[in-house]
Amino acid sequence: MKALILNSGVGSRMGTMTARQPKCMTNLSACETILSRQLRQIAAAGISEVVVTTGPFEQALISYCEGLSYPLQYTFVHNRDYQDTNYIYSIFLARSHIRNEELLLMHGDLVMEDEVFRQVVESRQSCMAVSSTAPLPEKDFKAVLQKGLIRSVGVEFFDGALSAQPIYHLTRQDWQIWLSEIVRFCESGSVSCYAENAFNEVSGQCRLFPMDVRNMLCAEIDSQADLAVVSAKLREVENRSVYLCFSADMLHGGHMSILRKAAGLGRVTVGVLSDEAVASYKRVPLLSFTERCTLFQNLKGVERVVEQRELSYRSILEALKPDIVVHGDNWRTGFQEPLRREVLEVLASYGGRLVEFPYADNPEYLALEKRSRAELSLPDNRRGRLKKLLGQKGLVTAMEAHDGLSGLIVENTKVHDGGKTFSFDAMWVSSLCDSTAKGKPDIELVDMTSRFRTIDDLTEVTTKPIIFDGDSGGLAEHFVYTVRTLEKMGVSAVIIEDKKGLKKNSLFGAEAGQTQDSIENFAAKIAAGKRAQKSFDFMIIARIESLILETGMEDALKRAFAFVAAGADGIMIHSRKPDPEEIFQFAEEFRKQDRHTPLVVVPTTFHTVTEEEFTRRGINIVIYANQLMRSQVPAMRRTAESILTHHRAMEADVQLMPFGEIIRMIPAED
Numbered sequence: 001m002k003a004l005i006l007n008s009g010v011g012s013r014m015g016t017m018t019a020r021q022p023k024c025m026t027n028l029s030a031c032e033t034i035l036s037r038q039l040r041q042i043a044a045a046g047i048s049e050v051v052v053t054t055g056p057f058e059q060a061l062i063s064y065c066e067g068l069s070y071p072l073q074y075t076f077v078h079n080r081d082y083q084d085t086n087y088i089y090s091i092f093l094a095r096s097h098i099r100n101e102e103l104l105l106m107h108g109d110l111v112m113e114d115e116v117f118r119q120v121v122e123s124r125q126s127c128m129a130v131s132s133t134a135p136l137p138e139k140d141f142k143a144v145l146q147k148g149l150i151r152s153v154g155v156e157f158f159d160g161a162l163s164a165q166p167i168y169h170l171t172r173q174d175w176q177i178w179l180s181e182i183v184r185f186c187e188s189g190s191v192s193c194y195a196e197n198a199f200n201e202v203s204g205q206c207r208l209f210p211m212d213v214r215n216m217l218c219a220e221i222d223s224q225a226d227l228a229v230v231s232a233k234l235r236e237v238e239n240r241s242v243y244l245c246f247s248a249d250m251l252h253g254g255h256m257s258i259l260r261k262a263a264g265l266g267r268v269t270v271g272v273l274s275d276e277a278v279a280s281y282k283r284v285p286l287l288s289f290t291e292r293c294t295l296f297q298n299l300k301g302v303e304r305v306v307e308q309r310e311l312s313y314r315s316i317l318e319a320l321k322p323d324i325v326v327h328g329d330n331w332r333t334g335f336q337e338p339l340r341r342e343v344l345e346v347l348a349s350y351g352g353r354l355v356e357f358p359y360a361d362n363p364e365y366l367a368l369e370k371r372s373r374a375e376l377s378l379p380d381n382r383r384g385r386l387k388k389l390l391g392q393k394g395l396v397t398a399m400e401a402h403d404g405l406s407g408l409i410v411e412n413t414k415v416h417d418g419g420k421t422f423s424f425d426a427m428w429v430s431s432l433c434d435s436t437a438k439g440k441p442d443i444e445l446v447d448m449t450s451r452f453r454t455i456d457d458l459t460e461v462t463t464k465p466i467i468f469d470g471d472s473g474g475l476a477e478h479f480v481y482t483v484r485t486l487e488k489m490g491v492s493a494v495i496i497e498d499k500k501g502l503k504k505n506s507l508f509g510a511e512a513g514q515t516q517d518s519i520e521n522f523a524a525k526i527a528a529g530k531r532a533q534k535s536f537d538f539m540i541i542a543r544i545e546s547l548i549l550e551t552g553m554e555d556a557l558k559r560a561f562a563f564v565a566a567g568a569d570g571i572m573i574h575s576r577k578p579d580p581e582e583i584f585q586f587a588e589e590f591r592k593q594d595r596h597t598p599l600v601v602v603p604t605t606f607h608t609v610t611e612e613e614f615t616r617r618g619i620n621i622v623i624y625a626n627q628l629m630r631s632q633v634p635a636m637r638r639t640a641e642s643i644l645t646h647h648r649a650m651e652a653d654v655q656l657m658p659f660g661e662i663i664r665m666i667p668a669e670d
């Protein structure tokens with residue numbers, strides 16, 4: 001695309017300001033003239049060739065353009081008869097340079113905000129800037145529309161017309177039609193009228209669309225009074241505060257494009273979403289919050305970076321009160337729709353506005369996101385994430401997964417509520433559910449090789465950190481190998497319980513004839529595991545069975561401190577009472593002496609306690625140890641019974657999910 005700027009006019013209404021230089025060299029501010037602003041906008045849009053028609057003070061204009069050092073190639077076309085002709089004749093003189101081109105045509109005294117310029121340049125169709133909100137000017141251009149297209153442009157139209165500004169984006173085809181008519185006009189001596197008179201003759205053959213800029217700044221400067229008004233409006237525009245929020249940890253063209261557009265609207269503040277908020281609705285960011293802040297701080301056009309703690313914009317908007325919030329239009333539907341509604345409500349409360357740009361759904365960007373997920377699933381990356389989460393979050397939640405499919409449910413289930421998004425942080429590979437899925441009792445009968453296969457199935461299709469239920473850990477001599485294998489597989493933590501002999505599930509309690517290991521033995525096993533560990537971030541968590549086996553609170557606490565001293569990275573305290581009191585008491589006593597070691601609970605029986613209360617009681621990890629399996633068993637049984645009862649499948653169908661939906665949960669490799 002080429003740009004054509006018409007600068008042959010005398011600008012007599014500017015008084016002394018045009019006595020020694022052309023009007024386009026009039027200063028809008030200390031560091032910008034009308035022309036330098038236009039050329040900056042042209043260069044920023046990636047247009048490299050500019051044709052400038054000149055009139056008075058041609059040499060001054062040429063030197064000025066060249067002195068600006070924009071990456072632009074200029075062609076200057078002088079209209080010697082500028083006193084006696086109009087710009088239709090200047091275009092005629094320039095015709096050989098602009099024939100057969102897609103053209104950006106603009107008057108040299110036009111000042112517009114970057115957003116107007118961008119919209120005109122990026123239009124796919126021929127267009128002219130109009131305003132549906134501006135009052136009709138007495139002497140300036142107005143446009144008359146017919147069937148959504150511009151039919152006539154001139155100063156003489158009033159009825160049903162819109163205020164119009166002479167900046168056009170013209171397709172090669174439309175421009176060819178108009179230019180031919182300009183040539184015909186000039187060759188027949190019509191050189192003192194507007195180029196638009198020629199357009200009006202052929203507008204029926206063109207498809208010139210109105211580009212409604214409403215009350216954005218787009219104005220010609222004809223007089224010193226115009227200059228004062230436009231300069232003031234420009235200052236206002238450039239001081240407008242613009243806010244947009246990013247969760248990205250990898251920047252692509254789509255992000256740069258929306259940032260550029262935002263910068264065209266004013267001074268940009270970027271909100272960087274907290275790690276926790278990003279993880280809740282998308283995935284754990286590959287770059288930490290601080291790194292992501294640095295990324296944005298160093299981008300051109302970003303004036304300030306702030307933290308946006310939650311997905312909801314309410315508190316940040318109430319604090320910053322930006323004039324404009326910018327967002328992609330993809331949030332008009334789906335889970336972000338309530339967020340958008342809230343933004344509109346807050347903006348309305350103080351007179352701000354929302355500007356939405358088309359969302360870039362580029363397959364390359366989707367591929368980048370896929371690569372990030374793949375990155376997250378790699379062992380080295382996944383392993384350390386539990387420790388990181390513990391550092392970032394008040395409470396980490398883990399849900400049981402016993403095969404690839406239940407892993408996908410844990411990975412992808414999200415609940416959107418009140419502008420927040422909730423999802424599980426981690427996966428628990430339960431010995432109980434892993435055994436049950438195989439129809440086996442939970443007595444360390446399913447051997448480690450088989451348990452590792454379950455982990456393999458999970459790591460292949462998910463990215464969330466894994467906490468492995470290591471039962472008693474077996475012999476210390478075996479446990480050291482288990483630790484190494486788990487680390488290698490990218491598991492984040494193993495929890496081993498202080499039992500010995502034939503281990504039974506804790507929910508059976510002391511009646512099942514279970515025996516607790518001695519403190520010394522178990523502490524030695526933990527210490528051996530810690531010595532064997534190769535990576536820095538793998539965690540060995542000691543599980544205390546004293547409350548299950550009813551050996552008392554004192555014993556539980558004594559063990560906890562001994563196991564921490566032996567190197568345990570966390571303590572899991574278990575109970576099978578519906579009343580959470582003994583868990584709370586343990587946490588309280590433990591925290592008196594140890595404020596940092598993570599505490600883990602499995603609230604299967606004491607399920608009334610909320611996550612919020614656990615957080616208050618000093619708990620760090622809540623494991624939902626068996627709920628997915630317990631929901632699948634009755635569903636399967638109901639279906640089996642229904643088919644046996646009715647001797648067909650139809651009656652069961654209402655409770656079944658169509659397989660198409662199940663398949664959609666399974667990631668496809670491409």
Ligand code: SPV
Nearest residue numbers: 430431432469506507625
């Ligand atoms: C498991 O899920 O296998 C556990 C927790 O060990 S519990 O069943 O509560 O003992």
Ligand code: MG
Nearest residue numbers: 430431432469
């Ligand atoms: Mg278990």
